Every structure is written in structure tokens, then in C-alpha cells.
Amino acid sequence: MEDRTGAFGEAVEAVRAGADPFERARALHALMSEDERLWLLDGDTPFWEGIEEMLDGGYNTSPLPHGAVPRLGVPGTRFVDGPRGCVSGHGTAFPVSMARGATWDVELEERVGDAIGRELRAQGGNFFGGVCVNLPRHPAWGRVQETYGDDPHHLGEFGAALTRGVQRHAMACVKHYALNSMENARFHVDVTVDEATLHEVYLPHFRRAADEGVAAVMSAYNSVNGEWAGQNRYLLTEVLREQWGWDGVVVSDFIWGLRDAAASLEAGLDLEEPFVQQRALHLRDQIAAGETSWAAVERAGVRLLAAQLRSYAVRSEPDPGPEVVASAGHRALAREVAARAMTLLQNDPVDGTPVLPLDPAAVRRIALVGRLATAPNTGDLGSSNVRPPSVATPLDGIRAAFPGAEVLLVTDDDPAAAAEAARAADVAVVVTGFDEKDEGEYVGGDTMTDPTLTALFPPRPGGADAGAPQDAVMTAGFGGDRTSLRLRPVDEEVVRAVAAANPRTVVAVVAAGAVVTESWRHDVPALLLMWYAGMEGGHALADVLTGAAEPTGRLPYAVPTSEEHLPAFDKDAHAVTYDRWHGQRLLDRLGVEAAFPHGFGLSYTTFALEDVTAGAGADGVPQVRATVRNTGARDGRHVVQVYGRRTDGARAGESLLVGFAPVAVPAASAVEVVVPVSLRALGAWDAEAKRLVEPAAADVVVEVGSHARDRAAHVLPLGG
Numbered sequence: 001m002e003d004r005t006g007a008f009g010e011a012v013e014a015v016r017a018g019a020d021p022f023e024r025a026r027a028l029h030a031l032m033s034e035d036e037r038l039w040l041l042d043g044d045t046p047f048w049e050g051i052e053e054m055l056d057g058g059y060n061t062s063p064l065p066h067g068a069v070p071r072l073g074v075p076g077t078r079f080v081d082g083p084r085g086c087v088s089g090h091g092t093a094f095p096v097s098m099a100r101g102a103t104w105d106v107e108l109e110e111r112v113g114d115a116i117g118r119e120l121r122a123q124g125g126n127f128f129g130g131v132c133v134n135l136p137r138h139p140a141w142g143r144v145q146e147t148y149g150d151d152p153h154h155l156g157e158f159g160a161a162l163t164r165g166v167q168r169h170a171m172a173c174v175k176h177y178a179l180n181s182m183e184n185a186r187f188h189v190d191v192t193v194d195e196a197t198l199h200e201v202y203l204p205h206f207r208r209a210a211d212e213g214v215a216a217v218m219s220a221y222n223s224v225n226g227e228w229a230g231q232n233r234y235l236l237t238e239v240l241r242e243q244w245g246w247d248g249v250v251v252s253d254f255i256w257g258l259r260d261a262a263a264s265l266e267a268g269l270d271l272e273e274p275f276v277q278q279r280a281l282h283l284r285d286q287i288a289a290g291e292t293s294w295a296a297v298e299r300a301g302v303r304l305l306a307a308q309l310r311s312y313a314v315r316s317e318p319d320p321g322p323e324v325v326a327s328a329g330h331r332a333l334a335r336e337v338a339a340r341a342m343t344l345l346q347n348d349p350v351d352g353t354p355v356l357p358l359d360p361a362a363v364r365r366i367a368l369v370g371r372l373a374t375a376p377n378t379g380d381l382g383s384s385n386v387r388p389p390s391v392a393t394p395l396d397g398i399r400a401a402f403p404g405a406e407v408l409l410v411t412d413d414d415p416a417a418a419a420e421a422a423r424a425a426d427v428a429v430v431v432t433g434f435d436e437k438d439e440g441e442y443v444g445g446d447t448m449t450d451p452t453l454t455a456l457f458p459p460r461p462g463g464a465d466a467g468a469p470q471d472a473v474m475t476a477g478f479g480g481d482r483t484s485l486r487l488r489p490v491d492e493e494v495v496r497a498v499a500a501a502n503p504r505t506v507v508a509v510v511a512a513g514a515v516v517t518e519s520w521r522h523d524v525p526a527l528l529l530m531w532y533a534g535m536e537g538g539h540a541l542a543d544v545l546t547g548a549a550e551p552t553g554r555l556p557y558a559v560p561t562s563e564e565h566l567p568a569f570d571k572d573a574h575a576v577t578y579d580r581w582h583g584q585r586l587l588d589r590l591g592v593e594a595a596f597p598h599g600f601g602l603s604y605t606t607f608a609l610e611d612v613t614a615g616a617g618a619d620g621v622p623q624v625r626a627t628v629r630n631t632g633a634r635d636g637r638h639v640v641q642v643y644g645r646r647t648d649g650a651r652a653g654e655s656l657l658v659g660f661a662p663v664a665v666p667a668a669s670a671v672e673v674v675v676p677v678s679l680r681a682l683g684a685w686d687a688e689a690k691r692l693v694e695p696a697a698a699d700v701v702v703e704v705g706s707h708a709r710d711r712a713a714h715v716l717p718l719g720g
Helices: 006-016 021-030 034-039 047-057 097-101 106-122 152-166 195-202 204-211 233-243 261-267 278-288 294-313 328-341 394-401 415-423 489-501 537-546 583-590
Strands: 064-066 077-081 127-132 171-177 190-192 216-219 249-251 343-347 365-369 406-410 427-433 505-510 526-529 575-577 607-616 622-630 636-646 655-665 670-676 684-686 691-693 700-705 714-717
Touching: 006 021, 006 294, 021 294, 034 278, 034 294, 077 294, 097 106, 097 152, 097 328, 106 127, 106 152, 106 328, 127 152, 127 216, 152 171, 152 204, 152 655, 171 204, 171 294, 195 204, 195 684, 204 216, 216 233, 233 261, 249 294, 261 278, 261 294, 278 294, 328 537, 365 394, 365 415, 365 489, 394 406, 394 427, 394 537, 406 415, 415 427, 415 489, 427 489, 489 505, 583 655, 607 636, 607 700, 607 714, 622 636, 622 655, 622 700, 636 670, 655 670, 655 700
Parallel strands: 077 127, 127 171, 171 216, 190 575, 216 249, 365 406, 365 427, 427 505, 505 526
Antiparallel strands: 064 077, 343 526, 607 622, 622 670, 636 655, 636 700, 684 691, 700 714
């Protein structure tokens, strides 16, 4: 356990012994000068110095300090980004969050959080800014890889799991609150949403993280109903504090996360991140002008101190040493997660036998095709970028798993060469999809020439114009929102050419959001969504191809057959209205079939659900019980999914995920599983009472199956 000295250390020991952290925080705050109290409320690094460090050394290569007061031993928050892993140093690059969401295994995600928390502590951090639960209304969103799926219940459970794992070691921060699901437009778009849709669709996952005790919430860049999220009193105070009763800290997104220092403080934003910026320039004068108050300064400061006290008080181990970073155990976990996430969407028979899994002893020649076959493609190059010491590419994994096979490698965009290699091989594997140029976080030249944004910078040292040179801040290199949901035309040509040349063709797609595959998927027998699979992704791909690991992933969203079945998306919009219809629920409303429905995924074995019942558990929580039978000859893992619909009220007939549980089932065996059911997922907003009202179990019907709209699902009343 880390030694803390001075007044802060004494307060930590008192809280560990049972003292109220807020009382101790108020006592600490009372010991501070006015300058120290203001110092708590923003970053510790001078703005232009911090920018130069980012330009020279890279983003967040070491923890970013905020509000340290050495005189009293106060550490401040030492920010490390995510969610792919520990961004500072050379941490373990886990599969992206969307891949982890495809495991549908919250215990596995908690293990990932524990590993990230240990690595963060080893780097000197105490605050993890990587619990991302934004709901991707449209799969073109550039940062869709950073979140877990498009269902509020699923998102909330994964955010809570990552929070639990991380907070054994450090403060966790959930982001970006709220309605942040456009990348290129994030600095100027105003999102209009009605109160019911906001609380029923776009906030439940944040509420779940708050209920789990997440230490912090990061506000979004965008505006919500006409007010910037970083100074939106309705979101930051009325909802978080008054309606939900949450008592953590609110931090801004970086550099452009607020537009007015006093307004942000009054609205309930506690910390401006990451540098000395607007609050340092303006807050003292704004207090004098009556735009905010020293009472507001104290309120925010006490919250920040209390969060630190609580976090340090629960630490039970010394800070890990550097050997924990990208350790053998964490690499093994990354490989396990990547294999568990891979989602088999097609596996048709050729000559009477499914193409996958492959037998390494029987394969003599493999055609490995695609520009991504040799790429260390772990995700975008934005704030989530982890810098692992090594990355296993698909080529690395296949060579290691098929030591006796010749690999015919074609990485050029050349359909003819790809087909020639495929004809000469026993099996062809096409690795296709996207990389950081196609999608990801976006900060571009247009950002740096926008006068409304450059006006937020402090003056340059020496009096130079703060907003003049656009190369002064991170620019370009990031993908932004996707311009197409389809593969590049040449990639589709390559896939069709290879499939025509070799009937045993496997297409492995690297992506995060939905990919429309209608122009080629019917030509290939085996289709595997491998995601951005992290530093061990190549080995995990080979594990799945050979059957050393089962493809246990299930889609955390629906894949449509056409872009017309999605909400409208304008990546440059200045105003947009969000309604409740997206993903599977929009397909249901339109009455169209998905190419692959929400929750879909195949295994190398088969499962059947038997003896399905619904009712209340011993604790009164509604639940579903089922027996999962493995009807195949291989051990496997299945995900039991429960979709519920109300029979009363305005939400009647709307089918939503209300519970899920992964279960390992040996071959030719059966295992009973209990799935808790969330009635909150079906809650309806009561505008007068300002709360979600859950339905009675008697007014809910559940479908228990393997994916949304499963024709083999068991349909029964929840209330018995």
C-alpha cells in the first residue's frame, strides 16, 4: 500500500478506519490557501508546455497531473487514458471495448479492468479515464471501437464491470456524458433530445456506472438541448446529483471541454482537464464579479479531495513494479479476450464439412491475403492508443499455428494475384476491414482554425497570438467518422476473386461497428469478425481458426442489410435530433430482417435451451432459469440472452435486452444457468416524478434465446 504523508495521509488513514471522506475532505480544504483551492480545479501543467510535451513525446505517455498540493501531501488526480489499456508507458493493448463487449462476459471484463488498474498504478497513475459507454446511434461513428455495443443494459453492465476491476487500484472515470456519438462534429454539434428518450435510451448505462460507485464522470464536448455538456446544469447537477444521488467528481473532456469557467463550475463541473487553462485565467475575476462563488470552489474541491481519499483508503497492495506492465499474465489475458471475442457469422460446409476449424496437420498451403494481414492494427491513433512493446499480426499467428504449412502472402490490392495464390492453396484466409485511417478519434486542421475553439487557449508565452499556428496542437492523423459502412471496393473485389478461386475461403474482418456485407458475403463460406484484436490478436485469430479456442463472440449490435435501415448520419452536422430508434429496435420498427441480428454468433458446436422458467429469485429480483445443453461433440460456451417487452404503457411491444449470461458447457452435457432480469431496462420516464418507473413483472413478456428475434426462443410471461 502506497505511503501517503502529511495531512492527506492522516485523512486517508482516518477514512480507512471508518471516517466520512467528505468530512475529512472539508477539513483538508480548510487548511488550504485561496490559491491552493483554485489550483485543485484544473491541471497542473502550463498549457503551452503541455501541448509541446504532447507534440514531442506523444499523448499521455506519462500520467497527467491535476490539483496536487505537495504541502499537504495531496496527490491530485494523475490521469491515464484508455479504454484499450494503460495509455501511459508501454502497456498491454487489449482488444478494443467493442470486441470485449462481444464476449458478453462481464467477469472477463472485470479481469481486464483489474489488469489495467495494476498497470496504471505501476506507471504512477491513480485515475483511469477509460470507461467509455457512449451509445453508438449509428455505426459510422469514428470512435465506435471505444464502447461496448448499442444496447443500454449491455453497455451499463460492461461499464460497471470495468469500473469494479479498475477501482481496486485507482479511480475510474466513465465518459463521455452525454449523447456523444459523432466524431467530426463533436466540437460544434447541438444534440436535441426529449426527456423521455434521454432517460430511457441514452442515460441508463451512465446511471449503472454511477450506481456501481464510479469515482468520476467526464462530460462530453457536444451541446445538449442548447447548452454545452461541460456546463450543462441539467445533466451535471439535476440528473447526476439530485436525481441519481451520485457524489463523485465531474471532469471536463480535454482542452475544449468547457466554454466558460464560471458557468462550468456553477453547473457542477469540478475539474478542468488537462492543463492550466480557462479557470486559471478567468475564475478569480469571475468570482469577484459574482458570476460564481468561493462556495462553489469549495464544493468542487471537497468532491475532488473526497474521491482521492476514498480511492487511497481502499488500496490494499503496494504499487506494482514495472514488471507488471505487458507481463506474461496480461498478454495471456489479452489473447484469451481476443479469442473469446471473435464472432463467427458464417461457417458453411464444403464437401459436407464446415470450413472451420482448420486442422494444422492437414493444411500444407495457406493463401493469406489482404493489406491488414501484416499490419499491427490494434485500433485508432487517438487518445485510446496504447503503445505495447509488440503486436502479433495475423501473419505471425498463422505461421506459429501452422508450422508445417507454406504461407502464400499477398498484401497488395491485386485481385488477380490474390486469386492466383488462393488457387494454389488448401485454404485461403482474407484479412480485410479498416484501420486508423478509416475511423477513429478526430482532431484536424479545421479544429485548429476554428476561432471559437482557439479562443479558449491562453496567450502564448511572450505574447504571441494564441490562436495563430494550427500546428501548435495535435492535428490530423486520426480517422474520424466512417464515410462508408462497406469495405473498400478493391477489398470487395479481392474477396470475390479469392472465393471464386478457392471454395475454402475464410474472410476475417477487422472492424468495430457494423459492416454492410451484402455484395459479397453470400460468396464466401466462412466469415469471422475479428475486431481490433489487441497486441495478441494474430495469435488469437490462429487459435480460433485451428479450433484451439472456440469462437464464442456474439454481436453487440445488429448488422443491417442496407444503410437505409439506419438513422440518418451527417458527420458535419451542427444540429441533430436523437430519437429512440436505432439498431435492432429500428429494424424491428421498420419490419426488416437483419443480415445478422443483435446477439448473433455461431460456435463450432451447437446448443439447445431446455426447461426455461421465469419468476422471482430468493432476493425478489426477477430471473430466468434455463438448462443449456451442448448438443455437439466439442466443448463450448454459449450466451443465454433474454429480451423483454412490456404489455402496458407507451413502451408496450418494444423489445429490449433485459438480461444475459455466458455459460461454458462441455460436449454432450447440460448446465443450468440463472439470468437476472433488469426491469429498469424497460422503465418508462415519469416527467412529473423525474424518474424511471419500472414495470411490474406481471406486465412483461420475455423471449429467451440465442439472439434477438430468435425463432427458437422460449416466450413466456416474466411474472409466472
